[in-house]
Amino acid sequence: TQLLSQYGVISKVIMPTNPTTGSSRGFAFVDFESQEALDKAIAEADGTDVNGRSLQCMPSVPQDQRPARPARQDNRGGNDRANKVYVGNLPFGLENSAVEEVFAEYGTVTDVYLMKDRVTGQDKGFGFVTMSDEEEVAKAIEGVDGSFFQGRRLVARVPLAKGERNTKKAPDTSDPLKRLYVGNLDYEATEEDLLAAFNEKGIEVKTVYVARDQSDGSSNGYGFCSLPESLFEKATQEMTGYELMGRALKVEEAAVKTPKKRVYIGGISYDTPIETVETMCRDYGEFSDFFMPRNPENYDDENGHRGFAIVTYEESVGEKFIEENQELEVDGKLLTVSEARPKGEAGAPRQPRGPPPEHPNSSKLYVGNLSFYTPAETLQSAFEEFGEVYEVYMPQEPSTGSSRGFAFVSIAKDGAANAVKELNDAEVDGRYIVVDFAQPRGEKTGGGGGGGDDFDSAEADDGFGGDDEF
Numbered sequence: 001t002q003l004l005s006q007y008g009v010i011s012k013v014i015m016p017t018n019p020t021t022g023s024s025r026g027f028a029f030v031d032f033e034s035q036e037a038l039d040k041a042i043a044e045a046d047g048t049d050v051n052g053r054s055l056q057c058m059p060s061v062p063q064d065q066r067p068a069r070p071a072r073q074d075n076r077g078g079n080d081r082a083n084k085v086y087v088g089n090l091p092f093g094l095e096n097s098a099v100e101e102v103f104a105e106y107g108t109v110t111d112v113y114l115m116k117d118r119v120t121g122q123d124k125g126f127g128f129v130t131m132s133d134e135e136e137v138a139k140a141i142e143g144v145d146g147s148f149f150q151g152r153r154l155v156a157r158v159p160l161a162k163g164e165r166n167t168k169k170a171p172d173t174s175d176p177l178k179r180l181y182v183g184n185l186d187y188e189a190t191e192e193d194l195l196a197a198f199n200e201k202g203i204e205v206k207t208v209y210v211a212r213d214q215s216d217g218s219s220n221g222y223g224f225c226s227l228p229e230s231l232f233e234k235a236t237q238e239m240t241g242y243e244l245m246g247r248a249l250k251v252e253e254a255a256v257k258t259p260k261k262r263v264y265i266g267g268i269s270y271d272t273p274i275e276t277v278e279t280m281c282r283d284y285g286e287f288s289d290f291f292m293p294r295n296p297e298n299y300d301d302e303n304g305h306r307g308f309a310i311v312t313y314e315e316s317v318g319e320k321f322i323e324e325n326q327e328l329e330v331d332g333k334l335l336t337v338s339e340a341r342p343k344g345e346a347g348a349p350r351q352p353r354g355p356p357p358e359h360p361n362s363s364k365l366y367v368g369n370l371s372f373y374t375p376a377e378t379l380q381s382a383f384e385e386f387g388e389v390y391e392v393y394m395p396q397e398p399s400t401g402s403s404r405g406f407a408f409v410s411i412a413k414d415g416a417a418n419a420v421k422e423l424n425d426a427e428v429d430g431r432y433i434v435v436d437f438a439q440p441r442g443e444k445t446g447g448g449g450g451g452g453d454d455f456d457s458a459e460a461d462d463g464f465g466g467d468d469e470f
Contacts, residue, residue, distance in 0.1 A: 004030055004045060008037020029060055083110075083133060085140050088126040088155035088384075090114070092377040102154075103129045106143050107136025117391075124389070125381045128159060148195055153207055177206060178232045179427070182239075183222045183250035185210065193244065194223060201238045203231050211373060211429060220373065224254055224430065254430070260288065261318025262340035266308040269331045277309055280330070285317040310340050362390050363416035367407045367423075368434035370394075379407055382423060387415020408438055 004010060012031040017024055032038040038059070046057040087099065096112040103109050114127035131137045137158070144156035182194065191208045198205050210223040227235060232253070239251040268277060274292050281287055289312040292305050313321060318339075325337045367379060376392040383389050391410040394403055411419055416437070424435040 003048070003050065004041050007032070007041040007044065009033040083131050083137055084159050085129045085131065085137055085144070086126065086155075086157050086159040087129055087144065089152050089381060090123070090125050090127065090154070091150040091152055092123040092125060094123065099127065099129060102144060102149060103131070103140050106131070106140040108132040123377075125377065125384060126155075148192070148208070150191065152191075176229050177226045178229045179254040180225045180227065180232075180235060180239075181222065181250075181252050181254040182225060183252075184247050185219060185221050185223060185249070186245035186247050187219045187221055189219065189245055191223070194225070197242060197244050197249075198225065198227075198235070198239065201234075201242075203227065203235050203238070209429075211371075259315035260312050261315045261322075263311045263313060263318050263321055264308065264336070264338050264340035265311065265328075266336040266338075267333055268305070268307045268309065268335060269333045270305070270307055272331045272333075274305055276330070281309070281311045281321075284321055285313055287317075288312045288314075361413050362410045363413050364438040365409045365411060365416060365419060366434070366436050366438040367409055368405070369431055370403065370405050370407060370433060371429040371431045372403045372405055374403070374429045374431075376407070378428065379409060382426075382428065383409050383411050383419055386419040386422065387412035 009032065010030060011033050013028060015024060015028040030041070032041065042057045042059065045055060048055045085103070087103075090099070094114065096114060099112050099114065100109045103112075108131065109129060110132055111130035112127065113129075115124040116122060117124060129140070131140055141156045141158070144154050147154055185194070189210065191210050194210065195205065195208050198208075205225045205227045207226045208223065209225075211220040212218060225235075236251055236253070239249055242249045242251075265277070265281075277292060278290050281290060290309065291311075292309040294304055294306070311321075312318075322337055322339060325335070328335045328337055365383075376394050379392050379394075380389050383392075389409060389411050392407060393409075394407040396402060397404055409419075420435050420437065423433065425432050426435075427433075
């Protein structure tokens with residue numbers, strides 16, 4: 001306004017903004033009270049340098065009088081798929097030149113287009129590469145598809161036509177995959193180092209992954225590989241003790257998820273020490289978790305508690321504990337022993353209900369029981385198998401900035417149900433994740449923090465109700 005007001009009286013200024021971010025879209029409409037002022041502003045202000053950018057000033061044209069725009073080419077393979085290759089499961093943070101280098105081995109690369117989120121600018125983990133002819137496309141797909149690049153097995157194929165959905169191939173059950181744990185890794189060892197070690201022994205692995213700290217990306221000193229069951233015995237025998245970068249590897253079958261049973265023990269006397277309850281539970285059987293919330297009113301008392309405990313056993317042990325301790329008495333009080341349930345749940349399975357989506361064609365999914373080291377990029381890649389992912393939101397602890405063990409994924413509606421079906425109870429970074437439709441705030445019956453446990457958020461009351469809220 002200050003720049004253009006020197007040419008005449010301005011009656012109105014409209015500056016459109018991005019509805020998502022609120023930032024300027026880079027253009028504006030200015031109305032002058034006289035045609036003379038308008039003509040003078042166009043003649044003298046056009047080309048003026050403002051903050052390093054050259055202004056374009058021209059008369060605005062009513063929308064119904066504007067010429068039709070030419071059809072826009074679809075970089076993703078819509079209107080122009082000639083000589084293009086879709087490449088997926090890309091590492092995040094890549095430059096175009098890195099992808100070009102991979103494909104240059106199979107011919108002349110004329111263009112690389114890596115997809116990014118329109119709002120955040122973050123990588124989406126896939127893109128499109130244009131080769132010079134169809135023969136090079138065929139060579140590139142054959143050479144790149146299934147190959148490893150920076151620890152990821154790439155996917156390469158002909159791009160789908162607009163509106164066409166990718167159909168997943170039925171898994172080969174003739175030689176199922178088994179998962180190996182690889183420990184005692186050097187902290188500088190990468191996926192490529194691990195892959196090369198297995199290849200040296202003639203062992204073909206399908207996937208390889210080094211667990212990393214989410215905060216700084218440093219190695220945690222262990223990883224996982226998946227390989228055909230027929231190679232499992234050879235791998236464990238020949239890779240156990242294998243020296244990689246001066247360290248002898250520890251190789252064994254990755255732990256298999258064991259069904260758990262959470263046991264609620266209520267009515268505990270406030271005079272009963274926490275250690276007494278813990279010892280009693282341990283004497284009955286090994287547990288994976290013991291939770292006895294402290295009473296904030298007497299927190300300084302090491303035995304101050306709220307009169308109940310939650311103990312996680314293997315399913316068979318937990319069921320037996322409940323069955324055999326219906327008349328359990330400790331320190332003169334008869335205890336209540338039952339299966340622990342999320343607050344508000346009466347035993348019926350939770351019905352999928354989603355909140356009003358932020359994107360008109362999206363559904364929001366809750367993802368729980370995440371490893372604290374799982375990055376958003378891993379979830380983005382996993383869910384993109386089922387539809388376009390608009391956002392991955394991972395709540396963090398305010399004090400430390402670390403993950404709270406759960407996330408929310410906004411995904412295209414037509415892929416949401418399949419994502420829930422296929423990814424619920426899937427293994428990600430060594431943990432079996434929980435995937436369901438997100439509950440609207442105030443209506444949730446489960447989900448929350450604490451490493452993704454399927455209970456209400458621990459922010460208000462340690463994630464559990466009082467003695468009678470189970």
